[in-house]
Amino acid sequence: MDVSESPVAPHPRIGVAVIIRRGQHVLLGKRRSSTHGDGVWQFPGGHLEWGESVHDCARREALEETGLTLTDTRDGPWTNDLFPAGSGQLERHYVTLFVIAEAPLGEAVVREPDKCEAWTWFPWDALPSPRFLPIDHLLAQGFELPDDSSSAS
Numbered sequence: 001m002d003v004s005e006s007p008v009a010p011h012p013r014i015g016v017a018v019i020i021r022r023g024q025h026v027l028l029g030k031r032r033s034s035t036h037g038d039g040v041w042q043f044p045g046g047h048l049e050w051g052e053s054v055h056d057c058a059r060r061e062a063l064e065e066t067g068l069t070l071t072d073t074r075d076g077p078w079t080n081d082l083f084p085a086g087s088g089q090l091e092r093h094y095v096t097l098f099v100i101a102e103a104p105l106g107e108a109v110v111r112e113p114d115k116c117e118a119w120t121w122f123p124w125d126a127l128p129s130p131r132f133l134p135i136d137h138l139l140a141q142g143f144e145l146p147d148d149s150s151s152a153s
């Protein structure tokens with residue numbers, strides 16, 4: 001079924017992606033998904049829940065997925081992401097809000113093995129491929145990881 005045949009009008013969803021940094025390294029997980037993005041590298045994150053702030057979502061998702069507690073969060077860029085239909089799935093449209101965060105203590109643990117294979121730290125200038133579509137869009141916008149973690153909220 002394509003989107004035009006759907007009984008409910010399609011609408012974009014809000015995703016939150018957390019760029020957890022330690023120096024110029026960022027945390028990426030190898031995605032496991034039956035819907036979209038299987039086998040690609042992604043930042044921790046998920047869907048923004050009703051009534052939740054973007055920063056609360058970032059803290060919740062980071063803790064649920066990695067076991068890491070964020071000490072600082074700040075607004076990052078956003079991307080408009082249209083995932084093509086495939087493998088029996090409808091086209092998906094997300095607006096992804098990026099949050100830049102610090103988690104200076106602890107190591108990331110795979111807490112949702114059905115959704116993530118492993119967590120690994122990568123230098124910002126050497127991100128692995130294939131990457132989740134929002135990361136590719138972020139890089140295409142020319143986004144560079146800020147040099148400092150000031151302006152935390």
